[in-house]
Amino acid sequence: MKKTMILAVTAMLMTPVAAMAERDGATLYNTKCMACHMTGAAGAPIFGNAEQWGPRAAKGIDALLVSATNGLNAMPPKGTCMDCTESELKGAIQYMLDNSK
Numbered sequence: 001m002k003k004t005m006i007l008a009v010t011a012m013l014m015t016p017v018a019a020m021a022e023r024d025g026a027t028l029y030n031t032k033c034m035a036c037h038m039t040g041a042a043g044a045p046i047f048g049n050a051e052q053w054g055p056r057a058a059k060g061i062d063a064l065l066v067s068a069t070n071g072l073n074a075m076p077p078k079g080t081c082m083d084c085t086e087s088e089l090k091g092a093i094q095y096m097l098d099n100s101k
Contacts, residue, residue, distance in 0.1 A: 023088050025095030032081040033092055042074030045100075053100035064093050 029037070029047070036044040045052035056064060068089050071077040078084055084092075 022085065023091075025088075025091035025093075028081065028084065028088055028092040029095050032084070033079055033096070036075070036079070037096060044075065045096075047096055048100055050100050053097060057097050057100075061090060061093060061097070064097075065090050068093060 023031075034047070036042060037047045040046045040052075045056060065086065068075070069078060069086070071079075078089065081089070
């Protein structure tokens with residue numbers, strides 16, 4: 001039994017991130033982004049605030065993705081979501097933009 005559990009856990013840990021189900025923008029926002037973007041911590045644009053998101057949205061999603069991936073000001077790279085794919089980050093950004101119009 002112990003060996004079976006060890007093998008199962010090892011197999012899970014070795015599964016590439018790409019093989020895991022992709023998280024949607026809302027899920028990612030609610031689990032990784034909300035802590036700062038709900039409160040505006042460290043200057044993060046607040047979720048739903050069109051005035052704060054407007055100038056950022058004007059840059060385009062690709063520029064926002066670069067900022068999110070590399071980090072910007074107080075935001076660390078990938079906003080601490082080190083296991084996020086580019087597609088997932090883009091989905092979270094789009095979710096925040098769509099809800100800030």
